[in-house]
Amino acid sequence: MIPAKFDYERPSSLSEAISLLSSGGPDARPIAGGHSLLPLMRLRLSRPTLLVDIGGLSDLRYVREDGDHLAIGALATHDDLARSAELLDRCALIPCVAEQIGDPQVRHRGTIGGSVAHADPASDLPAALMVLDAEIIAHGSNGPRTVLATDFFQGPFMSALEPDEILTEIRVPARDGWGSSYQKFQRRAQDWAIVGVTALIESGDGITGAAIGLTNMGGTPLRATAVEQALVGSSDPDGVAAAAAKVAEIGTPPADENASSEYRLHLAEVLIKRAVAEALS
Amino acid sequence: MKPISVNVNGFQHEADVEPRTLLVHFLREQIGLTGTNIGCDTSSCGACTVLMNGRSVKACTVLAVQADGQSITTVEGLAENGEWHAVQRAFHEAHGLQCGFCTPGMMMASVSYLKENPSPSEGEVRLALEGNLCRCTGYHNIVKAVLTAAEEMADASAG
Numbered sequence: 489m490i491p492a493k494f495d496y497e498r499p500s501s502l503s504e505a506i507s508l509l510s511s512g513g514p515d516a517r518p519i520a521g522g523h524s525l526l527p528l529m530r531l532r533l534s535r536p537t538l539l540v541d542i543g544g545l546s547d548l549r550y551v552r553e554d555g556d557h558l559a560i561g562a563l564a565t566h567d568d569l570a571r572s573a574e575l576l577d578r579c580a581l582i583p584c585v586a587e588q589i590g591d592p593q594v595r596h597r598g599t600i601g602g603s604v605a606h607a608d609p610a611s612d613l614p615a616a617l618m619v620l621d622a623e624i625i626a627h628g629s630n631g632p633r634t635v636l637a638t639d640f641f642q643g644p645f646m647s648a649l650e651p652d653e654i655l656t657e658i659r660v661p662a663r664d665g666w667g668s669s670y671q672k673f674q675r676r677a678q679d680w681a682i683v684g685v686t687a688l689i690e691s692g693d694g695i696t697g698a699a700i701g702l703t704n705m706g707g708t709p710l711r712a713t714a715v716e717q718a719l720v721g722s723s724d725p726d727g728v729a730a731a732a733a734k735v736a737e738i739g740t741p742p743a744d745e746n747a748s749s750e751y752r753l754h755l756a757e758v759l760i761k762r763a764v765a766e767a768l769s
Numbered sequence: 770m771k772p773i774s775v776n777v778n779g780f781q782h783e784a785d786v787e788p789r790t791l792l793v794h795f796l797r798e799q800i801g802l803t804g805t806n807i808g809c810d811t812s813s814c815g816a817c818t819v820l821m822n823g824r825s826v827k828a829c830t831v832l833a834v835q836a837d838g839q840s841i842t843t844v845e846g847l848a849e850n851g852e853w854h855a856v857q858r859a860f861h862e863a864h865g866l867q868c869g870f871c872t873p874g875m876m877m878a879s880v881s882y883l884k885e886n887p888s889p890s891e892g893e894v895r896l897a898l899e900g901n902l903c904r905c906t907g908y909h910n911i912v913k914a915v916l917t918a919a920e921e922m923a924d925a926s927a928g
């Protein structure tokens with residue numbers, strides 16, 4: 489289907505984009521890759537009156553090392569992330585997640601900024617940003633501000649962004665030497681995760697550090713903190729299995745046509761074991 | 770209406786479009802290149818795949834205004850000097866199609882992928898085509914065609 493009518497502007501700078509958004513009324517929206525927004529507009533589930541196309545702001549498309557952090561521009565595509573030498577070297581979790589998003593065509597267009605701003609509980613990158621303790625930088629009419637990933641996601645499709653704010657950069661600490669894994673459970677190729685588990689593991693004599701993220705197990709991406717605590721100090725599969733069982737402490741995950749709450753918990757427990765094993769290998 | 774200027778298959782096209790015009794409709798209806806098909810409403814099937822600046826995209830999920838200033842290649846632009854592209858020849862030779870509806874999208878996705886990975890394994894080809902659905906073939910001959918094209922292209926560049 490064809491989207492409902494809208495006006496379209498293509499600003500040539502960030503400040504122009506922000507002023508277009510703040511003067512554009514309540515139904516003005518930025519568009520980056522368009523791979524979440526256009527499918528919704530084509531089904532007329534979303535009807536913005538003004539699209540501010542930030543896709544041409546090429547200085548927001550980068551991945552660079554910045555001391556012990558990596559800085560990722562909002563317009564870096566999923567494909568950029570999957571191939572970034574800097575990320576593969578110092579924060580391999582992000583490429584590992586990015587290469588599992590959608591299909592190649594989607595990864596050529598979709599951006600990390602759009603994925604994060606959209607705050608879809610089934611999106612793959614948000615849980616990775618939670619386990620990485622990422623910082624999300626946004627610019628609006630009141631200037632820039634930084635929001636922690638853990639505060640950014642507020643509910644299904646709800647984030648801490650104000651309507652006139654543009655997400656510009658995501659900063660993650662380098663995780664040199666940490667093992668990582670993303671286990672995405674889907675029924676068909678190209679599908680969204682029914683459940684996803686993101687693991688970052690540091691090990692020496694047994695597990696010395698653990699961060700476990702959950703995708704599509706609630707209205708926002710979650711950290712499985714009880715699992716993380718139980719993993720530290722464990723060194724054998726029995727210990728990991730006992731830790732994975734603590735995922736039940738997150739409460740009751742949602743039920744939908746793909747999975748009941750019980751099945752989601754079962755999947756999460758199995759996927760945590762697989763993710764930890766892969767991150768350790 | 771917004772004025773746009775898009776390079777399609779080497780020709781520059783100037784046009785006025787409504788912002789809501791999808792790239793696939795612009796290509797089919799305004800330029801008359803109907804090789805790019807529309808197979809779904811959900812960005813799932815890949816029948817509309819074209820190259821944008823050399824990389825595969827789904828033309829039903831790009832606005833024509835987003836293609837302003839960019840280069841697009843459609844299936845009509847694959848052949849050069851009357852000679853089929855190696856991928857077109859391979860789909861013909863390996864019979865990588867039945868009804869042919871998915872074929873333009875399959876070929877464009879394959880052309881994009883073989884630039885990234887000129888000598889893929891069978892498994893890699895299957896993954897690379899995960900955004901393209903075929904209702905007819907069971908995919909076997911499509912995968913065979915892409916592998917054949919990869920070999921042919923490697924031979925051509927070696928010879």
Ligand SMILES: Cc1cc2nc3c(=O)[nH]c(=O)nc-3n(C[C@H](O)[C@H](O)[C@H](O)COP(=O)(O)OP(=O)(O)OC[C@H]3O[C@@H](n4cnc5c(N)ncnc54)[C@H](O)[C@@H]3O)c2cc1C
Binds near residue numbers: 525613653
């Ligand atoms: C067929 C298909 C399969 C997919 N499969 C997956 C999948 O498996 N996993 C997954 O995670 N995703 C998947 N996606 C979604 C894809 O990853 C999107 O690219 C991504 O969610 C949104 O990025 P975008 O740049 O396309 O954003 P857009 O669609 O342009 O924007 C999305 C929303 O974010 C806002 N926005 C965008 N950029 C900014 C910014 N910089 N600042 C503030 N607001 C902004 C927009 O206003 C809009 O509300 C799929 C999409 C398709 C079409």
Ligand code: FES
Binds near residue numbers: 807808815817829830
């Ligand atoms: S028409 Fe199906 S993905 Fe574009």
Ligand code: FES
Binds near residue numbers: 865871903
């Ligand atoms: S050949 Fe008929 S859809 Fe693929």
